[in-house]
Amino acid sequence: xxxxxxxxxxxxxxxxxxxxxxxxxxxxxxxxxxxxxxxxxxxxxxxxxxxxxxxxxxxxxxxxxxxxxxxxxxxxxxxxxxxxxxxxxxxxxxxxxxxxxxxxxxxxxxxxxxxxxxxxxxxxxxxxxxxxxxxx
Numbered sequence: 581x582x583x584x585x586x587x588x589x590x591x592x593x594x595x596x597x598x599x600x601x602x603x604x605x606x607x608x609x610x611x612x613x614x615x616x617x618x619x620x621x622x623x624x625x626x627x628x629x630x631x632x633x634x635x636x637x638x639x640x641x642x643x644x645x646x647x648x649x650x651x652x653x654x655x656x657x658x659x660x661x662x663x664x665x666x667x668x669x670x671x672x673x674x675x676x677x678x679x680x681x682x683x684x685x686x687x688x689x690x691x692x693x694x695x696x697x698x699x700x701x702x703x704x705x706x707x708x709x710x711x712x713x714x715x716x
C-alpha cells in the first residue's frame with residue numbers, strides 16, 4: 581500500500597494515566613503523567629491486510645491477544661505524552677502497511693565470474709610464493 585495515511589478514531593484508543601518512572605523529584609510521586617495507550621488491532625478500522633501483517637509481527641508491544649500497548653513517558657505533560665503515544669502507534673501501523681519489494685534472484689554475469697577467478701588465481705600465486713619449499 582504505497583503512501584498509506586491512517587489516523588485512529590478516538591473510540592479505538594484507550595488511555596491509562598500512570599506514574600512515570602525515572603528522575604523527576606517529588607513530581608514523579610504525586611502526578612500521573614505517563615500514558616499507556618491500548619489499541620485493539622482486531623476491532624480497529626484498519627484494512628484487513630494491515631491487520632494481518634500487524635498480528636503476525638514479532639513486536640514486544642503487540643500482545644498475544646492482538647492489542648498494541650505503548651508506554652509514553654518522555655515529557656512531564658500528560659497531553660504531550662498522549663500525542664507521542666498516538667504518533668508512535670501511527671508510525672507502527674505505517675511500518676506494517678509497507679510491503680517490501682520482492683527480491684528477484686539474479687545470476688552472476690560471465691565477466692564477474694572471470695574477474696572472481698582471476699582474483700583467486702592471483703591470490704593463490706601470492707600465497708604459493710610465500711612457501712620456502714625448494715624443488716630439485
